[in-house]
Structures are given as structure tokens and as C-alpha cells.
Amino acid sequence: MAxxxxxxxxxxxxxxxxxxxTIKTLISHKMESGQRKDSDGNVIPRSIINRFxxxxxxxxxxxxxxxxxxxxxxxxxxxxxxxxxxEFKFTWYDDDGxxxxxxxxxxxx
Amino acid sequence: MTFxxxxxxxxxxxxxxxxxxxxxxFASTEEAIAAFTGGAEVGEGGIELTTPEIAENGNTVPVEVxxxxxxxxxxxxxxxxxxxxxxxxxxxLAGSRSASTRIRLAQSQDVIAIARMEDGSxxxxxxxxxxxxxxxxx
Numbered sequence: 001m002a003x004x005x006x007x008x009x010x011x012x013x014x015x016x017x018x019x020x021x022t023i024k025t026l027i028s029h030k031m032e033s034g035q036r037k038d039s040d041g042n043v044i045p046r047s048i049i050n051r052f053x054x055x056x057x058x059x060x061x062x063x064x065x066x067x068x069x070x071x072x073x074x075x076x077x078x079x080x081x082x083x084x085x086x087e088f089k090f091t092w093y094d095d096d097g098x099x100x101x102x103x104x105x106x107x108x109x
Numbered sequence: 110m111t112f113x114x115x116x117x118x119x120x121x122x123x124x125x126x127x128x129x130x131x132x133x134x135f136a137s138t139e140e141a142i143a144a145f146t147g148g149a150e151v152g153e154g155g156i157e158l159t160t161p162e163i164a165e166n167g168n169t170v171p172v173e174v175x176x177x178x179x180x181x182x183x184x185x186x187x188x189x190x191x192x193x194x195x196x197x198x199x200x201x202l203a204g205s206r207s208a209s210t211r212i213r214l215a216q217s218q219d220v221i222a223i224a225r226m227e228d229g230s231x232x233x234x235x236x237x238x239x240x241x242x243x244x245x246x247x
Contacts, residue, residue, distance in 0.1 A: 020204035033213065035190055060200025062208065067193040069186055071169040071211040071244075078197075079204030 005029050009090055011104040015082045023054065023061075026075045027092050027100060033068035049074055049100075051093040057086040082106055138185055138192040138221070142233075145183045145196075145223060151231040156182070158222040159209075160236045167214040167244030175207030176224035176232065182206070183225075188218025213244035 010024040034046025054061040061080045085108045092100040156176035164170040174182050184194035197208045217240045223233040
């Protein structure tokens with residue numbers, strides 16, 4: 001597992017049923033592109049998060065395929081519909097096989 | 110055919126500029142588009158790509174894309190060593206067909222967004238971004 005990976009997610013605490021809310025996510029990750037060289041001229045191997053998904057009560061909200069052109073500390077902002085109270089689940093998939101998870105619950109009213 | 114010294118110089122400069130154009134990446138951009146659309150015709154309109162006109166730091170360029178009725182949107186950076194940036198696939202609970210993120214751009218270039226619509230058609234748009242400091246390290 002890459003060091004110092006910390007997911008951060010911003011979700012409102014409550015919403016009206018059926019309301020569309022904005023979600024912001026950020027995960028600290030160096031996203032080594034595989035294009036850079038170290039001081040000896042050797043290519044630094046690629047090490048990125050290649051996929052991000054967000055689900056609400058088991059239903060998919062967004063599924064993002066990520067390439068090395070996404071910046072360090074990948075940030076995503078998107079909108080989700082909230083039909084009922086429940087839990088958002090966020091998952092990031094690392095090149096090295098690690099999976100980072102975060103969840104946030106939301107209430108109605 | 111003879112050239113004066115001045116003409117020869119101009120010719121040389123022109124050739125050098127041509128060689129430095131991101132032509133190599135252009136071909137793979139076309140390939141990436143073909144892989145996404147399966148060779149289908151790509152229309153225009155119905156998709157909006159918001160980028161800064163000038164990005165001082167190519168390491169983190171904010172981009173926002175929105176295409177009502179899209180099931181997925183692919184982003185491409187034509188001037189990067191690898192033009193793929195990422196693809197947003199919207200699920201049943203997506204509140205809107207829009208998303209924003211931050212990307213790396215190696216140099217001034219066009220950013221392309223292509224959306225796959227619910228009816229299976231494709232639409233594209235592009236936006237030029239001027240980059241002051243490239244974002245691919247070296």
C-alpha cells in the first residue's frame with residue numbers, strides 16, 4: 001500500500017428525499033505518472049489510482065476510469081440523487097492492488 | 110533552385126517547428142477516440158467542457174464537463190505523451206451528467222471531451238488550454 005493515502009469526502013449530513021446533492025472527494029496520492037525520471041535518469045515506475053467508484057445503498061452513482069494524466073491527489077466533484085436515507089460508499093483502486101474505502105451516511109429531512 | 114541565406118534559415122526554422130509539433134500524440138488521440146466510439150460517427154453539441162483559458166501550472170488544471178443525457182464521458186488531452194485522461198461512467202443514481210476533476214497537461218493543447226449518449230450516439234467538444242509550466246516532469 002502506498003504511504004500516506006488518506007481519502008477525504010464531503011457529503012451533506014441531510015437532504016430532502018429525491019434531492020440532488022453535490023459530493024466532493026479528494027484522496028492524497030502521489031499519482032506517479034510513469035513519465036518522470038529520477039536524478040539518475042531512470043524512469044520512475046507508474047503508480048496511480050486507476051479507478052474510483054461511488055455507490056449509494058448498493059446502487060452506482062459514478063464510476064471513473066483514471067489515467068496517469070489525472071493530477072496528484074485526485075479530486076472529483078459530481079452530483080448524486082438521494083432517494084432515501086442511507087450510506088454513500090466511496091472506493092479507490094490503486095495500481096498496486098490496494099483498495100481505499102470511505103463511507104458517509106446521509107439522513108432525510 | 111537557389112536560396113538566399115535568409116530563406117534557408119527560415120526554411121530550417123519552419124521544418125524544426127513542424128518536427129516539434131505533437132504529431133505523434135495526434136495519431137494515438139484518434140485511436141483512443143476510435144476505441145471509445147467503436148468507429149461510430151461523432152456529432153457536435155450537447156456537451157460542455159469548462160477549462161481555464163490559461164493554466165499557469167500544468168500539473169493541476171481544473172476541468173469540468175457536462176453532457177445532459179450522457180451515460181459516459183471520456184476526456185482526452187491531445188498534447189500529452191499519453192492522451193488518455195479518464196472516463197466518467199454515470200450510474201442510475203447520478204444526480205447530473207457532469208463531473209469535475211483536476212488534470213495534468215504537458216504543454217499548451219486542446220482538451221477533448223466525448224460523450225456517449227443514452228441513445229448510443231456520440232458527441233464531442235474541445236477547448237484550447239494554454240499552459241505556462243508543463244505538468245509531466247522530466
